[in-house]
Amino acid sequence: ENAKQPLNPANPIGNNAVPFDLLEGPTALHFTSVTIPGTPNQTVVVGCPPRPDTTGQFCLDYCRMDLLGTSSNPVIAGFSIGNQNALNPPGLCSTNLSRAAVAADGSQFLAQQPGDVDVVAQCLLGEGTEPEIFEFFQGGSGPKIGSGGEITLTTPAFDLRFEGNDSGLAAAIQTRQQDRNRGRVCFFGTTCQLPPNPICAAVLPTLPVAVPPGDAAVGSAAAATPNGAGQKLATPTAGIVNGLCNVQLNIVGCGFFPNLVTTICQGFADQTGIPLQRPGKTVTTALTLNCDTNGDGVPDLAIPLTGVTPVSPNLVRGTLQSLTPQLPGTVFPLTCCGGVATLTSVTTFTAGNNNIFNVLAQVGGFTRTTTCALDLGLRAPVVISASPSGPVDCANPQDIIITGACFILPNGAANVTSVFAVDAANPNNVIQAQRFVILSPNLIDALFSFGTANAGKTFLIFVSGPNGTSRNFNTAPAGCAIGNEQGIRVTFTCRTATATNNDIAVIRGCSVDRDAAGNFALIITGENFKAGGRLTVGGTEPRKVKFKGEVSAGTSIFNKLVVKGACNSLPGDLIYTNPGQADSVAYRCNDSCN
Structure with a gap:
């Protein structure tokens, strides 16, 4: 800390050459390897602050503790923010701190443990909303000699003490003690501020993400949206706008919260037998992808993800679900032509006696939010219909009106370079449009000359551009829909040639x-x-x-x-x-x- 320099708030860079603001610098990051299952697996190294800002993490270390915790001489251990209601309810009940601390050692994410505590960071009890976390020891007993001279040995209830270098030996000595000794109990801590917002470091799709034949692979530079300098830079999500059917996304970062449904005083009753058990706070996370539909740089179309699951403090997973029944072949509405989007994670804590923060109007509780930017890539043209669809006489040129989406991108750039028809029975028979005009982002006028040689044939209509070719599957890809995004084959049929009889007057x-x-x-x-x-x-x-x-x-x-x-x-x-x-x-x- 550069504490000897005078304060200059305009230049607080923290070296010995310029004045310093006297504040502690950031704690060095702790790096964690996060693996995302898929084909292939992906591994991301993410750095997170071990003590995020606004938190009050602390540990209690116990050495020699000559305490029993009897009914006449009880012991309470843990923490409280103070000034709490002495009645229960609304107070919390005792937590078995030694068991909870052992469980927290081996996990980063735990639902509610016995008592009123959960784990969101390894080794730490709680997640920053609890008014108190404590254990009340009163079930022990001291030594005594009965009237017949029988000896009753000490039975301690208190188990927070130095474990020694052989926990098995300690347990053997204290065979009457219910739980093994625990020498350190650490808490996430509750401060005067809300728990910190999570931090988003990256968004990655679960691989593979299938795209139509000929489209650029997801994650490649060819699938990316050009930046301000016109360069295409590869990112993990580039091209997912052209993905077939469901796409699973993974947010990698720091400080994500598990989904929780808590119960306060589970299994407890007061001395009158009245149950103390009651619902506590719930914690849920929602993910929303936001697409910029008009190219103004402000995402304006929200697409919710399903199956949102916080996997660890460093990973949240959700699925962009096919828009069945309207668009079973895609997860993106037709108004979304790709580009740079955002993915927002919102974690909602509801009100409860184990949540001291109630900042949301009417319902109480609070939310924690983080937003990531991601590149969807630019969408290939989408073909919805072709009119007329036939059968018509292909001996004459045919003017076909094609409806769809993303024929012109939000920035005004044309997204179509060719219009063609493919024989449904013979993919080698391709008829290019003689000419076409892009009338609007949703309309193309194309002129085809199929000729009498194609009488009786059915063609699939396609539109192609710099960002791929419209989809129009003759057979359904695995796990996806036939035809286009609507699950419909867009076709044009030439009328079957009628044999002429020159002998009829x-x-x-x-x-x-x-x-x-x-x-x-x-x-x-x-x-x-x-x-x-x-x-x-x-x-x-x-x-x-x-x-x-x-x-x-x-x-x-x-x-x-x-x-x-x-x-x-x-x-x-x-x-x-x-x-x-x-x-x-x-x-x-x-x-x-x-």
């Missing part, structure tokens, strides 16, 4: 003529009128039919008919049937001889 028009002698004739024009066929006008065969306009000499195929004796059937439907062929499509002739 086609009627194109009709008219009624009258010659100089006053005779009427019905003139029928069309195609493929073969000699020997049958004509009906309004369901009746006319008296006489002449063939005109032979297509080629000797073919007996004509494109005009001159009909006599049909006036009584007009107006009416005209049908011509070539020999051995189907009827032509009926043609309505509205002319008449009047």
